[in-house]
Amino acid sequence: MSRPTDAPPLQLWGGLEATVNRVGDRYFSQMAQSGHDQRISDLDRFAALGISALRYPVLWELVAPDGLDTADWSWPDQRLAALQRLGITPIAGLVHHGSGPRHTSLTDPAFAPQLAAYAGAVARRYPWLDYYTPVNEPCTTARFAALYGLWYPHARSDRAFVRAVLNQCRGVVLAMRAIRAVNPAARLVQTDDLGKTYGTAPLAAKARFYNQRRWLAWDLLCGMVGPGHALWRYLTDSGASPGELDWFRAHPCPPDIIGVNYYITSERWLDHRAAHYPPHEVGAEGFADVVAARALARPRAGIGPLLEEAWHRYGLPLAVTEAHLDARREDQLRWLAEIWHAAGQARQRGVDVRAVTAWSLLGAYDWNCLVTDCRGYYESGAYDLRGPAPRPTALATLMQELASGRPPSSPVLRGPGWWRRPERLLHPPVDLGADPWDAHLPPHGPAQPLLISGASGTLGRAFARVCAARHLPCHVLTRQQMDIADPAAVDAAIRRYQPWAIVNAGGYAPVPAAEHNAERCLRDNAHGPVVLAAACARHAVALLSFSSDRVFDGAKAGPYVESDPVSPQCAYGRNQAEAERRVLAIHPAALMVRTSAFFDPWDGHHFVGRALAALAAGEPFTAADDVIVSPTYLPDLAHACLDLLIDRAAGLWHLTNGSALSWAELARRAATLAGVDSGAVTPTRSATPPRHGALGSERGQLLPALDDALHRYLQEAGARHGVPASQRFLI
Template sequence: MRQTREPLELWGGVECTVNRVGDRYIRQLERNAHATRIDDLDRFAALGLKAMRYPVLWEQMAPDGLHSADWSWPDERLARLRELGVMPIVGLVHHGSGPIDTSLVDPAFPEKLAAYAGAVAARYPWVGHYTPINEPLTTARFSGLYGLWYPHGRDPATFKDCLFNECRGVVMAMRAIREVNPAARLVQTDDLGKTYSTPLLAYQAEFNNELRWLAWDLVCGMVDPAHYMWDWLTTHCGATPAEILWFRDNPCPPDIIGVNHYITSERFLDEDWERYPEHHRGGNHRHRYADVEAARVLSQPTGGIRPLLLEIWERYRRPIAVTEAHIDARREDQLRWLAEIWRGAEQAREAGVDVRAVTVWGMLGLYDWNCLLTEVRDYYESGAFDIRGGEPRPTAVAHLMKDLARGGLPDHPVLAGNGWWKRPDRFFSRPVVLPGLDFPARPLTGSNRAPILVTGATGTLGRAFARICAERELACRVLTRAEMDITDPASIDRALQAHQPWAVINAAGYVRVDDAERDSERCFLENATGPANLATACARHGLPLVTFSSDLVFDGEQDCPYVETDAIRPLNVYGMSKARAEELVLDRHPDALVVRTSSFFGPWDEHNFITIALRALRRGEAFLAADDMTVSPTYVPDLVNACLDLLIDREAGIWHLTNQGEVTWADLALQAAELARVDASRLEICSDHRSRLAARRPRYSALSSRRAFPMPTLSDALGRYVTQAGLH
């Protein structure tokens, strides 16, 4: 066994689940389009990966049997990985149940999988690492106990059949592979977490904590009559001694134990179940209880992955790799989670644990894991790349991976904050103090607390950035004009010197569109000269800059939403000032992020169109709304969150950020009134409103994007706005 002093390796993986719900197969590789994009492999390799968990899935390659298997896809891709110097860890079944002629409860499943595994090994004899079945215990629970995936079992007997067939499949698949390549290595993955509980439910927590080992114990040949799970398997699951002891007589211990770890992996059981959301409520034959993420309940953090790695090392004394690490969260929390996993792995190594690697999972993101893949909701969570724009766009996770591959964690300011799982607003209700849970406090991942500097302290955007940065634990200083006047280069230099920011967001500017027609000099000074001054200063200091433009840079003559590449032709002074700002900023600071947006509304601003309309209608007053202008309204919290994500991702150039959808002002008022249950009978529709305004307006200025679109729909935003603003 090699010493653990060698550097921790960076591995990657692409979400590739082929799960069956009823007779429908849900295929992640098609949804993330990796199935048709081989150049993704070059993107992955450029991050510094040493290995890649890569699918050669049974259901995909041989859906109608080995006689008609199509190997063209893995032929091309495995060869490319080999050329790139990235070691493939080939997966054969990933949360699947095999082709249509078999299933996890088919007695012939192991033999059929072994035949397929042997064919894969024969075709790719140079491949040295395999995961025949990913997470057999987790898949057996979802398919045999919870009824979520095929064959939709909800009883211990079906769970046992699923698990035993999977584990036999692993053993027999590796046997077939090693007939071709005797040196082939088994990387056996499963979810590793831990269950905590109230004293009443300690018995259930103990059972859960023993059950988590069962798949590894089976393939290691460790289950015999003295094993904790023996009585449950024979009494409740209907397993025969011969079934169980087959594994003892045919051991296939992993060469590397693969640990998949998520924020949901650590659980808490509480008999006070009414405190929790409905979907967390359940129980057993003795007690009803809630089963929730420990981070949402326990007052003190559990210690993270480090103590779990120590536990698994003490149990098996075999090399370990973290084979999945991912979280569905805002960008800085994705970075903080990966940093915690990496640091926890390194701390375990320091304690003598043979941890080989950390794997960034879902390199292209994941679809619909928020409903455990039981539906097609199109809920997307990005990974190292965001694929929503078609071409995979590297996120900050990809940049962090490069740093890890080069030698370790960077001292970036966003890593100095706590992830949501450690912040005081994480709790469902009153936090639980658990006696005996005492992990030593550890220093923050990062020590660099440089702030984001935000201009426009008194404006809608400036106040929103201050609020949301605080919620996301991003250090932020919001400055008034007296503290930094962007029209004065000397004032900018003094502020940058005083606050030493790592990035600047310009939320200041002249916003009175009609007044700008008679006050053009001041409008251009604040909207064009000021941002240009900032761009010059930020470029000189090497600081990222975000500044804002408007839909009013367009003339409104087209009938489909404007995208970033459409020609601009402003109709009024305000639009001209924004167009000039775009030109000057990107000329002086090409790496600046220029965000075009439109028609703000938000829960913290009493002067936006929707709030004014609803309050007037609620009082029974008439309210005038135009139907001769079509816009893309923008929910301020969504805009601010998206801008922060893109800033952390190091994005640049012009981006369109509005909530997806287009609407006239009159229709917007009607939709909001309906959601808020306000009588809209006093709403007066105006069809010639544009002609009454001092500044010319485009009749159509809806925005869309050619980039990965990070904003929710308008209807979704309106629903949240009405609730959050207390207008329903």
């Protein structure tokens, strides 16, 4: 099979995470959590990305929860009309990981005809709609809902799984029949997860079974499941009658486009040596089932070979209908770029790949627990929702470049994603032999580094650690290597290292001493940042610089936000306020971050570390209860700053872990979480006037909550020494 040589260019599609799944009697709606259900302006944002088509929900559970007689079409009426106006082709999804309204379920015989009735109503109301996905991922949804018991109807058997797959696929056939009765040109885009399973020799048969099962929904729709099919015996043993299987052969409904959804979790490794793995990775059958990237010594080739498998199996046009990764920003970019490149390579080998879909444009909620609970865990996409309005991330820029045929411009693309780096391994590595995975990577030259000033300081060392963990090349420079207050030295460093960004992590830190060392503080905290800003503006280099709560007078009753006027009361604060003003005037694209009250897991020379060391030793600890701060976990700060730098965010940002509390309250909270006596914290009055220095944000709360940060601090600080939480600060 070969693809026509005059095929149109690879298209970029978009996708909105629109899952409405049921757990018990609760429905979890991604659109309600993201706010998209109330924000039609998102569609203009999507159009700005350059996408030609959008997978978009017209969901049965939301439009007609109590039947078609009481259906409310107002929401899809407005949204679909807007997509028409914007020139974006909708691919209408009718059920997305759901089980239909409350009166039916995936194992209900009435599911299919009732879905078909709804599909016909959609087609009659929107006869111009040409692309449909009546059921998203029928095989995957059946696994989660009827084999693993995670979603309604919470079954855990092969019989229920098979019944759910058959009902959904029958629903697709009947739905397309009803749709095409109105619009004969309507096309089916049938999605499902396409991965691959590998395993140890004793589990080879199980791996083969899983690799056959992944095709099941598409095979049924294509009329390929007969007595000679690899799963025929399994299906009939699990309650499927030969007659209902033959029905699919008599009523084939092959997809017009096979929609391939591919995630880092799509490729699996099965291992009979359960003792090599933690208990949560071992299932009821006694073997480990883990993400292949976490266990295989050599990275797999990724989606490219899987696209070829699907093409050779069906000979039907393909599209990657979900490409998304919950990761740091550079790896999100690398994931999408790698899939785009693999799709292009597959086209060159004759595979008819029509499009790649950037999924979860607004991000997604709670997929870290497979949407079994509403915990508020958020992963961003092309837009980040953790602010007053959706903020475009670097993914939005990459999408615009891919859609327009421009080469990707982000400097952080020049490196392997975490799934191709040694640190990906969480289990004893297994070598399956050579796999030319690197042939599927986008070509790239040498990576541009970041420059980090302040090599001897806490902040500079933290950024160096985090950059290393994220595979972001950097050079951490001492004052001797780059004096930020010397224009010639800064220009020389930029010419030598050719950085894409500079992180100004240096500066004069002792606040009280600044009153007696005014010249040094002025040079390091005001003049130096201005010199850096001027050089970065001249060389078109991004800049990240830092300020603090000391630019405020501490008299406000609540947390300070970015737009509050500054009123510094000390030399340290006056120098920082001057630096803020002048840096942003000289280099408006610079990122200026105000933060405060650092703690980190790498040394104990900070307030939290000193407090816990004293309390764990049974000693009293004195802390001010009239000074309010916003504690900031340094790893969280560094990660958020790097994401913002990659996004090319600019201007003032307040970044902390979100809580406003006194030093004494912070000591007590840390002690309680560490399991040590917080009663030994002695509150006292500060030597300076009472001060409210908490920082809030009107731009977005990007860092996790303080308790979450303290929990991770206790784990990470203790892990370095291998001691329990209650003892780890005695070291």
